[in-house]
Amino acid sequence: MDKPSVYSHQDPLKKLGSSSPLLEKLRLLHGHLKHQHHYIDRIAVALFDAKTDTLKTFAWSSEHESPLTHYQASLSDAPSLIEIIKSGNPRVVNNMEIFSDGQNTHTRVLEKSHFGSSYTFPMYQDGQFIGFIFFNSFEKNVFEE
Incomplete structure (x- = not known):
């Protein structure tokens, strides 16, 4: 039978x-995604302030405490994120562990939080x-094309 x-x-x-608040x-979105993709343990949104060259953690969702609440950093200090902006493509x-020698606070904090993989989408x-x-x-090794 055909669907109407x-x-x-x-x-x-x-x-x-x-x-509702953001x-x-x-x-809500995280819960819906986690239902389909059980491995998504954290979603975070960082907004860019062009006047100060600063990325600021704006909102996050996780079953665990967020490792970077109210965090901010200079975008120019994050060359791997700059590459995402230049390409306009997400990064997987x-x-x-490839960031284990990183010196930025956010790199060290995420490593200590034991995240295994990341998908970063530019907005x-x-x-x-x-x-x-x-x-x-x-x-x-959970994110793919």
Whole structure:
């Protein structure tokens, strides 16, 4: 039997369009993603302030304490993130150990938090870079094309 052209749909993400606080929306989205991708242990949003060249952790969702709450750093001190902006493409790191010699605070903190892999997505608005969304997993080799 063919599916009707118009039908009622219960959208599990409907609350994303509500006036709920952003953090609540991020946690809803994280829960939905985690249902389909069990390995996503943390989602974080960092916004970019072009006037000060600063990335600031804006919101996060995790079952564990966030290792970088209210963290900020100069974007110019993060060459691997600059490369993402230049390419405009997401970055997959399936073994966070490649950053084990990193000197930046955020690199050391994430390593101590035992994340195994990361997917970093650059965000743009009207063609201008505005920040990143980070998806982190305690497992290695979980993100793919």
